Amino acid sequence: GQGVEQPDNLMSVEGTFARVNCTYSTSGFNGLSWYQQREGHAPVFLSYVVLDGLKDSGHFSTFLSRSNGYSYLLLTELQIKDSASYLCAVRDRGTGGYKVVFGSGTRLLVSP
Amino acid sequence: DPKIIQKPKYLVAVTGSEKILICEQYLGHNAMYWYRQSAKKPLEFMFSYSYQKLMDNQTASSRFQPQSSKKNHLDLQITALKPDDSATYFCASSQEGRGANTEVFFGKGTRLTVV
Secondary structure: OOEEEOOOEEEEEOOOOEEEEEEEEOOOEEEEEEEEEOOOOOOEEEEEEOOOEEEEEOOEEEEEEOOOOEEEEEEOOOOHHHOEEEEEEEEEEEOOEEEEEEOOOEEEEEEO | OOOEEEEOOEEEEOOOOOEEEEEEEOOOOOEEEEEEEOOOOOOEEEEEEEOOEEEEEOOOOOOEEEEOOOOOEOEEEEOOOOHHHOEEEEEEEEOOOOOOOOOOEEOOOEEEEEO
16 A cells, blocks of 8 residues: 555764654655654655655755665754654655655654 | 745634634645644645645545635635544645646644534
8 A cells, every 4th residue: 555654753862863764655656755843833844855866965865765665864963953753755646646645753852 | 924824823613613724825836735633643634736626635524625716725624523623734735747846835734622
């Protein structure tokens, strides 16, 4: 079936890095996005990838492997304020048009 | 200056009543969506509209009816409200098409509580 899977929680330490994994299954893959969501707020767009490989955007980098249905979001030089939920979203082109399906999100906790 | 306006921000409703959640986007996008998020739970896709036409409906209940009077409006009518309908409802939009930037922009949400 179709779905987007992420681990529920991730912990890391300030100044280091964190990798948020995402696996997906879809029939009409048309790109994958990452969003940051803080408690009680709407998701905020971080990155979009549609081609395989690593896309370096400084503090956030994203990797995609379409053949494996896998992506990760890499956060480097972590700060306490990076603590938030990170959502993986897959754009799927079905017979009814485009649909963006979100994973359940990974809650990242950055400790001092 | 918000580009996607949702009204109201907070809404309390009585079980069995009917409410309409308002959404207007000023980004010039051709696609609009509704998502629902219950407390501590994932974002759940409900509907997608493109050029004012329903493209996808993942909501099992007919109590949820999107309404699009203008291309930049997508309201959500909810009838016979139940306590389980309590959630934050997010309206979103994007520009779809070849070569388009597919970022989905979200409104700030309407937090609905059904008592």
